[in-house]
Amino acid sequence: MSPDDAGARRDWHARALELVTAECALGAPELPTLEAVCRVLARELDAMGVVASTMSGRGDEAVLATSGPVGAALGELQFTAGQGPSYDAFETHRPALAPDLAAELFRWPGYATAAADAGVGSVFAFPLGLGAAGLGVLTVFARPAGPLSDERLSLALGCADLATELLLANPEGILTDPSAAEPGPPLGYRSHVYQAQGMVMVQLGTTLVDALARMRAHAFATDRSVTEVAEQIIGGRLVLDPTDP
Known part of the structure; x- marks a missing residue:
């Protein structure tokens, strides 16, 4: 599916919502959360980890949710390097797909080496936002090198749209911890x-x-x-x- 195929993208947004709602039904809260989006995407794509984060043009970043500790650690590598697919996706407002990270040493010299040492073979970053209004990025880290299938790419785009909706619905704080009674500061706010x-x-x-x-x-x-x-x-x-x- 093309990122610009509006009809198909709505269908995959609905599929993403279905999967995330089912994930949340396993515990509280019952409403979709960014954390559930990350967990679902990591599971469906067989990924090492998934991270949802806000970003700014100054290089600032705040992690909103992750699929787990591995995702958080992989996101930290990119933040430390200050370069990588997530930064490109945020700056261009387009998905930044790196199916073979080893081939990107000249593009992201500091990050590609560190990520490869951590066992990452491919990274796929999807911007969160509306048009030119960038809010953040949803990033998928995978062990094997290789492109996403059309179905997996479509689901990732659907999850990115859902994550954008969740972020816009609650810009002051995202409820990521199922045991939390109130929205708090973003996870790993740094x-x-x-x-x-x-x-x-x-x-x-x-x-x-x-x-x-x-x-x-x-x-x-x-x-x-x-x-x-x-x-x-x-x-x-x-x-x-x-x-x-």
């Missing part, structure tokens, strides 16, 4: 990353965008995640060298 980002901005007299870029560079050079670097900065165990590029 508030400590942005706290550290502000500290680096003040320390180095630079912009927020450059501060995050420097944190990512340090994380890559020391084989850490951006989250780990942020925790060290906040804890006073790390001060970035202003002479580093």
Whole structure:
């Protein structure tokens, strides 16, 4: 199915809603959640993990829901690299499909290597939003290399449309934990990353965008995640060298 085939896309949206509603019927809440969307898509596509996240043009990202711990860890790799299919999908408002991640070393040098080391063979990212209004991305990480079948691609597009609806219906907070009584901050909101980002901005007299870029560079050079670097900065165990590029 083409991303622009409106009729077929409505059909697959209905199929996605059916699967997600059935998933939620197994426990509370009964209404569809982003977490259920991620779990269903991971199961139906035999994926290692699925992540739904919000993004901004400044490189900020907040994880809203994942299919599980593996998906969260794989999403962290991309956030640390600051590059990859999710960023391309958000910037272009089009699906970014990487059926053979090993062939993308020149396109995403930092991310492709780290993801391959984690056992990822292919990544498929689908933008969340309406038209040019980007809200985030739904990203699928798979172990084997190879393209999605037409049926799996169609279901992923349907799930992305459903995820967009859920995000628009509750922009202040997504109910991702079935035991939670009220919507809370996004899962893995990374508030400590942005706290550290502000500290680096003040320390180095630079912009927020450059501060995050420097944190990512340090994380890559020391084989850490951006989250780990942020925790060290906040804890006073790390001060970035202003002479580093």
